[in-house]
Amino acid sequence: MTDSIAILDYGSQYTQLIARRVREAHVYCELFPWNAPRDKVMALKPKGFILSGGPSSVYDEGAPTLPRYVLESGLPVLGLCYGMQLLAHSLGGQVAPSQSREYGPASVELTADDLLWTNLNRNGNPKSEIRNQKLDVWMSHGDRVESLPPGFISLAKSDHSPFAAMGDEQRKLYGLQFHPEVRHTPRGAAILSAFVLDVCGCAPTWTPVSFIEEAVSVIRAKVGQGNVVCGLSGGVDSAVAAALVHRAVGDQLTCIFVDTGMLRKGEGEQVVETFQRAMGMKLVAVNAIEDFLTALEGVTDPEQKRKIIGEKFIRIFEREAKAIGAEHPIEFLVQGTLYPDVIESRGPERQTAAKIKTHHNVGGLPADMQLKLIEPLRYLFKDEVRAVGSALGLPDEIVWRQPFPGPGLAVRVLGKVTWDRLQTLREADAIVREELRAAGLEREIAQSFAVLLPVKTVGVMGDGRTYQSVVAIRAVTTDDFMTADWARIPSEVLARISNRMVNQVHGVNRVVYDITSKPPGTIEWE
Secondary structure, eight states: OOOEEEEEEOSOTTHHHHHHHHHHTTOEEEEEETTOOHHHHHTTOOSOEEEOOOSOOTTSTTOOOOOHHHHHTTOOEEEETHHHHHHHHHTTOEEEEEEEEEEEEEEEEEOSOOGGGGGGOOTTOOGGGOTTOEEEEEEEEEEEEEEOOTTOEEEEEOSSOTTSEEEETTTTEEEESSOTTSTTSTTHHHHHHIIIIIISOOOSOOOHHHHHHHHHHHHHHHHTTOEEEEEOOSSHHHHHHHHHHHHHHGGGEEEEEEEOSOOOTTHHHHHHIIIIIISOOOEEEEEOHHHHHHHTTTOOOHHHHHHHHHHHHHHHHHHHHHHHTSSSOEEEEEOOOOHHHHHHTTOGGGTTSOOOOOOTTTTTSOTTOOSEEEOTTTTOOHHHHHHHHHHTTOOHHHHTOOOOOTTGGGGTBOSOOOHHHHHHHHHHHHHHHHHHHHTTOTTTSSEEEEEEEEEEEEEEETTEEEEEEEEEEEEEEOSSSSSBEEOOOOHHHHHHHHHHHHHHSTTEEEEEEOOOOBTTSOSSOO
16 A cells, blocks of 8 residues: 545645645545545545645635544644645634735745755755745635744745745644645645655655556455456547456456447547457447437537436446346446546535536436446546556557547537537548647647537638538647646648638538637536
8 A cells, every 4th residue: 555645625726736746746645525534534544634725714604624633643734725724723823814815926935944845955955045935836815824823833924924834843734825736836846745755754656557556456356256347438548447457357357339429530440449459358349329319319408418428328338238247247337437527527525626517427327327336547637547558558549549528529519419410520520630640749739629519600612602610629738637728739730720621521611729728618618
């Protein structure tokens, strides 16, 4: 069992980034709602706690509180923003609304030497020279700590926060008013690393290889001599999940590939070729195009689409598992669920946060499903999944394949899903992929695709008036898919894509480019 950190979530929009930074220090961590049962949190056997920020004030009626077991455990604690205020308030300090709120970039001055600043030494300077350094940070708070609890000293100050950081080195309790987890705090990762490695004493041993070893052991123990099916879409997530389970149980695994009619051009053939022939896995291909199109007829709400598709997948998996396991019943279903799916869907682990959208494999699952889930990647981010895939020996064309949502083109055809609209989008999407590949941008751009909008515009083609559909192009750069920036595709590449679409894709007369980051937008449009 590797060392780990428990992150208590108080609803900050940045909480998932705390997990990212801890994982980057090669230490495992998990997010828990702040009011999660003690036994569930402590089952992780954490070596320390991080308290996230949040929108509340410690004096609000019904404001989230600090669970008693956190302090009673005697383990190190780091509170961030609201987490710092909560720690101060719980230990006898005073918190009050700040006369000047701080939102955005700020500068803090370190006022004392401390273990928390270990990684801030510059050019090998000794620890004694850390004091008086200035740090660029990201602030987002209205309240502030006005007086410190007994035993604490000030570790940093800013123009509007006399205690921008506080610490009790004896008890290993710390608070930061700023957000070290965001990229806008350039040296924030170094501070979090110091807390995790130096204060908590975690060993940086959480690697793809160690994850695989532990996951294989857990899967074998859970499955025993039973048989397993895996919902294989051909995307990165389900492919890595399948390879991981195959390593654990071998021929006890059968993959099920469902052609929903909402795949990208040539995708079905590619999936069967790769996994059945090249990788030697048992695979059953199911044509369910009519099933999905019938279920989605007339549906325009994206949440409803995802739930319908999620349930339809499960029912097909159950049906096929029953047929495959006629002699030896199948109990388990493998899914490639990732941590961002859980976070955005407001899964059981993230009830303190807002639901962004229902992922079909989380919130779209029927309550009466008959198969037990195995989700070996549920607490991994996308870049971590790719690292695991490479360590498993999967080929680059799978590991570095761009993400494709489980509901497929159904959530990229905005509005009604029909066969004709799917065909239009399929052709448009193929052009995006072909041109970006030809320009050598495939690895530079994390995800790119076309979206068919539910609007028409007037155009002129061949000296005549047209009134046809609009296609939007979406392309982003990102490491973890929790935040993303729009890709700066060269104008000549965009011009080729647009020119080909309006000339080669029937029914399209206008192409637009989405220049929205995440947040505020999500990567997918629905």
